[in-house]
Amino acid sequence: MTPSLLTLLRKVDTPTVCNAIEVAQGRRGFDAFTRGSMLCSAPSEPAIVGYARTAKIAAVAPPSEAPEVIRERRMAYYKYMAEGPAPxxxxxxxxxxxxxxxxxxxxxxxxxxxxxxxxxxxxxxxxRDLGDLPEGFPVVAGSVGPSHGFVHVREIDTPVSVFGLTINPGDLIHADRHGALVVPADVVDQLEAAIQKLLTTERIVLDAATQSGFDFQAFQSAWEKFEKSRV
Known part of the structure; x- marks a missing residue:
């Protein structure tokens, strides 16, 4: 991922990236995204972009393993998170x-x-702790609640599932208030150009729709130009 692609990915929302991946692939049907509604702790902040560092936790019941095992895994978890490739x-x-x-x-x-x-x-x-979370670290989560329960780490650096999306360690993630997706490795080199093309072609319809006197005929003309530009 180049610095310019990283900067661009942080500026655009996840639906834009979802569409741009299809532009890069040359077809519809991209489906490596979350299903259902998720919550974002900082919806006005830039999108979350980076390589996945994965783990599994549980909290409903106390851990069944010995306390020293849980402590050792907890420290291994933090070491793993601290030493991952940036972003x-x-x-x-x-x-x-x-x-x-x-x-x-x-x-x-x-x-x-x-x-x-x-x-x-x-x-x-x-x-939890909404309003007290640090700026510059958005959380996209399934729910909000008051308690930490018996939360403990179960696994580190293994494939995980989040709202129907399977994520492997090292996958490139884009996430915001709409949910999350995994960027296919084979489109990364094309993604910056695909995003720019998508944004440019969308302006054909958006600009026309905001002009004085916009009507069906103006829409039809703009839509034809839009369709041709996508080929």
Missing amino acids: SVAVIEDVDFPNCIGAYWGEINTTVHKGFGMSGALTNGVM
Whole structure:
């Protein structure tokens, strides 16, 4: 991922990237995105962009393993998150889903992960401390709740599932208030041009629709130009 692509990805929303991937692929049908409604802690901040650092947690019941095992895995988790290639995104599957109760993402944990230089977090689980989370570290989560329950790390660096999207360690993630997607590795080199083309062609219709006297005939003309530009 080039610096210019990273800058662009942070400026555009996830629906734009979703469409641009189809432009790069030359066909409709891209489906590596989340399903259902998710919540974003900072909807006005730039999108979350980075390579996935994955883990699984649970919180409904206390851990069954020995305390020293849980502590050791917790430290291994933080080391793993701290040492990932930048930019990175924490992607956490709560295995209690859809009955998640443990808010893993609160003021302390978000501040720690931001301190590691990470871009944000994506989870099917719970977040809390809204209003106290640090700027520059958005969380896209499945729900909001008050408690951390018995939250503990179960697995590190394994494939995870978040709202129907399977994410592997190292996948390139784009996420915002609309949800998240995985950028296919084979379109990364084409993605910047595809986004620019998409934004340019969309202006054909958008600009026409905001002009005085816009009517069906003006729409039809603009739409024909739009269709031709997409070929």
